[in-house]
Amino acid sequence: MGVLHLTKENFSEEVLSSKAGVLVDFWASWCGPCQMIGPVIEEIAGEVSDVKVCKVDVDAEPELARKYKVLSIPTLMVFKDGELIKRESGAKSKEEILEMLK
Numbered sequence: 001m002g003v004l005h006l007t008k009e010n011f012s013e014e015v016l017s018s019k020a021g022v023l024v025d026f027w028a029s030w031c032g033p034c035q036m037i038g039p040v041i042e043e044i045a046g047e048v049s050d051v052k053v054c055k056v057d058v059d060a061e062p063e064l065a066r067k068y069k070v071l072s073i074p075t076l077m078v079f080k081d082g083e084l085i086k087r088e089s090g091a092k093s094k095e096e097i098l099e100m101l102k
Contacts, residue, residue, distance in 0.1 A: 002046070005054070005055055008064055013051065015052075018050050018082070021051040021057065022053075022078070023097070024078075025037070025041050025055045026056050027074050040092075058073055072090070074089070075089045086100050
């Protein structure tokens with residue numbers, strides 16, 4: 001499964017109503033660290049089948065960024081059964097991101 005791009009219109013259905021775990025990457029096109037982990041996020045999306053991998057462009061979706069208090073990017077969040085269970089800011093290695101999903 002590939003990366004799903006989230007908007008305020010599909011966030012609730014894709015993340016909050018999901019029975020699977022969900023990794024959400026809050027990012028922006030101008031953010032250097034976001035560009036660094038972008039390929040890693042894509043790679044993880046292609047490898048894991050039990051977690052939905054999603055991205056939110058904070059410039060296109062400022063309401064979601066505000067709602068989840070995203071003050072720096074990249075910010076990675078893991079949701080399980082609609083609840084935010086983990087949150088990390090800054091560029092992470094593939095191993096660190098996979099560890100968040102456990």
